[in-house]
Amino acid sequence: xxxxxxxxxxxGLFFLVVGSIGMLRLPDVFSRAxxxxxxxxxxxxxxxxxxxxxxxxxxxxxxxxxxxVLIYLLNPVxxxxxxxxxxxxxxRPTDKESK
Amino acid sequence: xxxxxxxVLTIITVLMLVYFYRVVRGPSVFDRxxxxxxxxxxxxxxxxxxxxxxxxxxxxxxxxxxxxxxNLVGALAIAKFLEERGASSE
Numbered sequence: 102x103x104x105x106x107x108x109x110x111x112x113g114l115f116f117l118v119v120g121s122i123g124m125l126r127l128p129d130v131f132s133r134a135x136x137x138x139x140x141x142x143x144x145x146x147x148x149x150x151x152x153x154x155x156x157x158x159x160x161x162x163x164x165x166x167x168x169x170v171l172i173y174l175l176n177p178v179x180x181x182x183x184x185x186x187x188x189x190x191x192x193r194p195t196d197k198e199s200k
Numbered sequence: 201x202x203x204x205x206x207x208v209l210t211i212i213t214v215l216m217l218v219y220f221y222r223v224v225r226g227p228s229v230f231d232r233x234x235x236x237x238x239x240x241x242x243x244x245x246x247x248x249x250x251x252x253x254x255x256x257x258x259x260x261x262x263x264x265x266x267x268x269x270x271n272l273v274g275a276l277a278i279a280k281f282l283e284e285r286g287a288s289s290e
Contacts, residue, residue, distance in 0.1 A: 103201065107204065110204075110208060114208060114211055114212075117211075117212065117215055117242070118211070118215065120238070121215045121218040121219060121238070124218065124219060124222050124234075124235070124238065125218055125221070125222070130227075130228055130230050130231050130234070133222075133231060133234060134230075134234055137234055137237070137238050141238055141241050145241050145242070145244070145245050148208075148245050148249075149245060149248060152248055152249065152252050152257075155201075155252065156252065156257060160258070161257045161258055161261065164257070164258065164261040164262075164265075165248060165257065165261055167261075167265065168244065168248065168261055168264050168265055168268065171265065171268045171269070172241065172244060172268060175268060175269075175271070175272045176237070176241060178272070178276075179237050179271070179272060179275040179276065179279075180234070180237065182275065182276055182279040182280070183230055183233050183234055183237070183275065183278075183279045184230070185279070185283070186230065186279040186280070186282045186283035187228070187230040187282075189283050190282060190283060190285070192228060192230070
């Protein structure tokens, strides 16, 4: 059980690191939102799942599961709202030819 | 196992510094909002991690639930406000 928890946490950390590299390197607010929204949801959910598995099957397992479902539902909503505001206020994605 | 949790905590803190760089430097205001969103997601994970290290998950999980809901309300309010205000973003 501990090894499964370690595996899930390390996998989630990989996704979090990839997401923050994308946040650092990508040129555009839309591509940055792409990097953040996808990898951040999956990475945080995997790390929380690892912690829940490490906790064992009791009341705390269910509580961590509630936080997990909450992140998995709310994180895409926040990214979508922010990017819709960016698009409606006049920002446009850059493409390769326009540089 | 506690050492492993400590290493994970350090890595996530360094990642929060990366997002903080984006919050400070970001060209438009939406970059800053996205960076704050990433920081708060990592803060939620960090709270549950600290609770597991101290063996008080039952307390820390409630704090992180409240933090997630506050993050949603704040981010949606900022997004709505910027959407109505228009493009003058700095």
